[in-house]
Amino acid sequence: MQDLIVKDIDIKTGSSKLDEEIQSWLNIDKNESTCAALLGMVKERKHTELEALLTKRMAFGTAGLRARMGPGYSCMNDVTVIQTSQGFAKYLLEVQESLVRENGVAIGFDARHNSSRFAKLAAVAMVRLGIPVHLFSDITPTPFLAYAVRRYKTAAGIMVTASHNPKEDNGYKVFWSNGAQIIPPHDRNIAHHILENLEIQPDAWNVDMLGTSKLRSDPYDDIYSNYYKDVESYAVDDKNTLKSSKLKFTYTPMHGVGQKFMEKSFEVFGLNPFVSVLEQCKPDPNFPTVAFPNPEEGKSALDLAMKAADANNSSVIIANDPDADRLACAERSPSGSWYVFNGNELGAIMGTIAYENFKSTHPNFPNEKLYMVASTVSSKFLRSMSQKEGFLFEDCLTGFKWMANYALRKMEEGYTCLFGYEESIGYMYGTNVMDKDGISAGSVLAAYTSKLYDSGSSLSQFLQSLYTKYGYHISNDSYYLCFDPPTIVTMFEALRDKGYPTHCGKYKIVGIRDVTTGYDSSFEDKKSILPTDPSGQMLTFTFDNGCVGTLRASGTEPKIKYYTEIISPSGSEQSKKVLAEQLLDLKNTLIETFLQPGKYGLTPKPG
Template structure:
């Protein structure tokens, strides 16, 4: 290797450290090449920075260096995680160990096996899925077996160059702070790879290593699907015989979805080009059904050929769920938003609960949504008599809140977030796109048997509860300083510590402000926010006098400024076009007035 001319001493030290620790030839050679080429900036970016372990675990680009996802970073993470569990979950770790799974992405199996190797060498039981699995199987297995924790190697719906390391706590929910900070601290204390951590041969013919796939699948089909769906609905599915089109988007959903279809009696035709896992997702630009038509083009074609008017889709790790329907009058396809599906699910799950538990009072029932999701469940709760609570964004908060309420004796029957995540059972306290598919198929069968479409039911629900119309999108922003400037201006809009009073010369006035970055909430008597506050992210919510809710926030995993808006009206307002026009007017004004002049340097996405 060259003399590393022009490199600072700290970079040189990190190069030497990496080359002494990393046993993966590809990533070793990459760091060698960068050093020989004196690629100072690249080496600083990947060696002097490090992927932080957060409440979503790890997620990032697969490449060489501490700032990326690779063998060495995974081993360091597994070693630190092991030491954390030995200190904080010792009894569970000794009794039932951990469960580890992976999706079909590049390196996922390898990194699951490296994680299992670290634990097996320490003498702990490992339930390592023998083939790729859906993410919901991990939290399900953690609770089923009483494991100390669960790890899923997946980047969900991220682009093909990314991968991730998702961790579940012993309660089956995603970890929340301060657990993430403690794991990060433990990782930093265990960076040097143990000699045994690289040798995955230990996993072969090892009594500590068990493949739970068959048992987990059977139990999932029984307790999550069959026990939760009334036999009358299965009969309705078979009678209606709706021809569904399904796509797993080159992910891992097909196998369990095919089994579920047999259990609940639906006809499902899978898009053949997207049926099997493929780490490069060759037929889609982004493997995310949230992206809309671009991700469902092949599904539309397959549905047309097979005479199907309903498309059901999962993202690549099958924890999210999407739906599209062909309008029988216009022939146009409608892709339902996450909030629209949340509305339909809320009504349907409540209807099923009443049928299955006619004697249980609804004042003992809860539904949950994230604070950036539609408030339709809150509106329903006031009219129907059940309880509603919102949480911070992310199922880590939703799942843990559901467990808290269940511990207090409540039935938590449905939870959702607008990013097409749905929790339709209490066996898995996380989003589950497969059980969501099973429940939604029953709703479709009922509607189609009555001669209705999904859009008809959605219109009925808005007629009953009032319009809840959303317009959500985001701006790409790669400059952290610009982000700070934008949110700083909003907090000092009319002077120091004075937020905007409205938009369009106060045509629409702000009546409530909640800032979960600073902890300010003027809807509370002491002006202090009730929800958790974090100064590490930006998040401000405004409520206007005409019923508009808008939340402006930064993404925790992507260089984005996101906005979530919803205009909630009373049931006596019947003209949706007027509501939508008002919403567009207000969103345009909010972006132009609150983000200017910095908005000129941002990259907008079409809402």
């Protein structure tokens, strides 16, 4: 066999298999940037890194794809996007051919590096097989793509986004014909079809064909117009009243797509224009002013927003993540300090707003036909509220793919979905979009907050009143970073080894649910009522003091998350303090005893 020489670089690595993989990639990839990056690693003899990039393929799961951009089958790039799209197209033609040939697929993209190109390559893969595409001509929030799937009754939707991940990442999120993200078995079936359709034809790179193809249409203007017509149905307050409000809001899209879309949403609701964070209001894929483009990170991510708010005498901050499907909120206290509401606190506030707004316009609607949903790692505030108000509440596996699909099933049974949320600041207000939507949720929150302030109250005072009415629900959630997936599996398997633990330090465990294996000790048959998810890792422990703690490996980020909550029917400040102290001690014990960061080499959450 001849030595493999490309551009005067000897790519013999000592491994014939790796040599072949390098040559194969260079033969396939027509993108000069990723080819140059690969050759650079060859020249620098980064053989271990090359092997990881070329001999392993990133897994297609229920979140689709999300990974670092770069060369190789384990990264997001032209090759992997084309191969994924080819396999997905073949699957759609197999399972719903008439629908996909008639109504096609909706495709959107955010403002990240390569997002527009990846979306066009995905569209080419569809068009080549005779599938119509509704390809957005400009950047758009993820909720707009989910909305487009339902409006056009497409067979599926593709959103090119990595949400709030670092700038080096990108992703490929898939929605099914019902407008919700895919759930099993679609993920496994799509993955199989991808592997069966890896060969790339030369015209797969020809994005120019989209300019003349009769199969390509641009839904941007139509979706923009009709999304806001539907959002206006959430505006229950008199616009003149909102216009007269003295409350100033500050808004940041975190260098993402949200600025234009939130401006329009405020206008539709009749809200006064907000204060913009000038350094962050324009889309910038490098996210230059934040270490992590995720408003969930709290004050560290909202520092510039707080400065802008202080300079403009603004009392409330609203923030979206870069693809505008998540929502964060902060409020300035009378002392001038800022309080960032966590996802559960904002979930309690938003759930109550959804209930009150709906009852104000449908006073005679039976509560037993209303429902709300939340992820199982979120607070059980909505459950407590449902028990008092008489509506239905269910918790689901983590992720809006589960919550939205559950909501759709209940809608088919004649129920009305008011609200769904997950503690990682994702909120689905109503059912215009069957996914989290930071644009509509942000406007609804702003309108209600304006009324609170005009009546002499605040969001913090409103939250306190909810605790008084429905009981204190105190949570303490965070995460550790782990960049080695096998270590995560090892840690969780150690907790299952030779039977589940009976204690966590001094705390006695009275209940265990293991979603990974389908085990739940609280039922006679020991089977969990939540769907079993062997591809993930999640264990929930109930303790004899009433606390609940969950450990879960993130499906989209290198994180092991922990969630803890304790509930008291009493809403006094004293009870809150006692509960918080109890929960802090249990959280620390959970980390030391089960997570064991030192043993497993885990890195604490930055900041």
